[in-house]
C-alpha cells in the first residue's frame with residue numbers, strides 16, 4: 001500500500017464558539033477532532049512526517065497538524081489539547097507579530113465584531129474607504145460583510161492593508177486588538193513541549209507582490225529571529241496565503257531554498273504520496289467541515305483514493 005500524508009492548516013483555536021466566525025476552530029471542536037484523527041492517522045510534525053513518508057515501512061496514513069501566523073490562543077487553547085492527546089504539531093510563525101503587532105484582517109474583524117456586539121447597526125457605510133456599504137441586520141449579513149471587506153483588502157500592498165485596518169479602527173473608535181499574538185516566551189513554551197516551529201515571514205506579506213530583495217528580507221529574517229528564540233534550527237516554512245503564482249512564485253521558492261529551509265507548505269488542497277512531493281510546495285488542507293466526524297470520514301476517503 002502506498003504511504004500518504006495529509007497536512008492540515010489551522011489558524012486560531014478560540015476558547016469558545018464564535019457566531020461571527022462560525023467556521024473557526026474552537027476548543028471543544030478541536031478536542032473532538034483530535035480524538036478522532038489520532039485513531040485513524042499517525043500524527044507527526046511536518047519535518048518528521050516527511051521523513052516518515054520517504055522511509056520504507058512505518059505507518060501508511062500520516063497526518064500533520066499545522067497552525068499559521070502565531071495566535072496567542074495556539075499556546076493558551078490548542079497546546080493543552082494537543083498535550084492531552086499527546087499530539088505534536090507544527091506552528092508557522094510570522095516573527096514580526098511577537099512584539100505586539102497584529103494582522104490587518106484581525107483589525108477589521110475587531111471593528112465589525114465590536115460594532116455588532118454593542119449595537120444593532122443595520123447600515124455600515126464604508127464608501128469613504130472605497131469598500132462599499134453593508135447591511136448588518138442579521139448574523140449572516142455580518143459574516144458576509146466581513147468576508148467581502150477582507151476579500152477587497154487582501155491583495156492591496158501591505159502598508160495599505162494596515163492603513164485601512166487602522167483607519168477603520170479609529171473611525172469607529174475601536175481599540176486595536178491586544179494580546180492577540182504569541183510572544184517569544186509562548187514560542188519557547190511550544191518548542192519545549194516538543195512542537196515544531198516553522199517560519200511564516202516577518203510581516204505576513206503576499207510574497208509574490210514583493211521585490212526580490214524584500215522577499216529575501218522577509219524569508220531570511222524570520223528564520224534568523226525564530227532560531228534565536230528557540231536556539232535550534234527552523235526547517236519548515238509556510239507561504240502566507242499559500243496559493244501558487246498568486247501568493248508565491250519561482251523566485252520565492254528559490255529564496256526559501258537559499259535560506260536553508262528543507263520543506264515549505266502551500267495551501268493547494270491535496271494529499272501527498274511518497275512519489276509526488278516537491279519539498280518546497282507541500283499541499284495542505286483547511287478542515288472544510290464543521291463537523292469533526294464528517295471531516296475525518298472525508299479525509300479518510302481522500303487518503304484511500306490516494307493510496308490506490
Ligand SMILES: [Zn+2]
Pocket residue numbers: 068069200204240241
Ligand atoms: Zn498566515
